[in-house]
Amino acid sequence: MFKNFRGEEGQEKSNDESGESKTPKIEEITIPSVTEMAKAGILFSPVNGGISDISFDVKTCTLYLPVVELDVNTEVYLRNLVAYEACVAAGPLVMARYTELMNGIIDTEEDAKYLRERGIVLNHLKSDKEVADLWNGMSKSVKLTKVPKMDKVVADVNKMYGETWRVKSSKYLKKYVFASWQILTLLAALFMLFLTTLQAFCSVYVCARVFHQLPEIPGSEGAT
Incomplete structure (x- = not known):
């Protein structure tokens, strides 16, 4: 799924094409974890294709993610791809943004297990915990970049998640009950x-x- 990532970069226009130097900043995607989204009614489904095929269907509340196969060499492979992309990419850092997305939605082994059971993660490691550790150990992008399509997916997911009754009731309790402690x-x-x-x-x-x-x-x- 990663072999065409350079081509996917070309499909997105960079916000930094002017070549102006900027102070490096750590950019992290803010998104609920897999289990949190699942409890809120958001579904997960594998999609044939690569990173550019990541999407979110608002009508069915389904997040489509490409299938990723993980083994003992994957972490090194991913880090090399991210480093190579940062050196040669003229556009946004799509691969780095993808690793940030996976880092954001996978916090625990339960998150990894959930994606494995739905055929999104093909795990050849020893355990689901190793999958979670792999993604959580990936360094974040240090270049302030935007990937419009992926960022829209994240925004749509956050909006849908925030409108579910479970999240609304939780916010209500925090605001009106826990605040009066x-x-x-x-x-x-x-x-x-x-x-x-x-x-x-x-x-x-x-x-x-x-x-x-x-x-x-x-x-x-x-x-x-």
């Missing part, structure tokens, strides 16, 4: 202080005797 803590402290005071009072004055000596309410006998 200071008030809840104060109320709990006051309640504990009240209980401590009551316990101290009852240790000096027998509470049962005190309540027994209280005058009876007139008419209470007739009510019984």
Whole structure:
């Protein structure tokens, strides 16, 4: 899937074609993990093709990713491709952006397992944890670049994810419930202080005797 990555670069126009020097910045894709998206109802499906075929179908909530085969040599191979692309590419760093995308959506071995079970990751490593470690260990791009098509996919995924009821309810709890933890803590402290005071009072004055000596309410006998 990586053999045509130079051709895919040509399909995207760079935002840095002017050749002006810029201070290198680390750019990271902000996107939920695979398991987070799956819980929100977003589906994953393999697509025949390469990086340029990555897409997101808003109607079916399906993220299409190219099939990637991983073995003991993959990490070195990917790093060499990213380094080579950074040296020769006149356009945006498509390969680097792809590794950032995979780094963003794969955080744990559960994420790797989910993609493996759907035929997106062909794992020839020892475990799903090694797959997660591989992507999490990939260095991020140091050139501030944009890949319009891939960035649109990420934006569409984030928008769809943010509109799901699970995420909305989570944001609501964080905003209106968890944000008021200071008030809840104060109320709990006051309640504990009240209980401590009551316990101290009852240790000096027998509470049962005190309540027994209280005058009876007139008419209470007739009510019984």
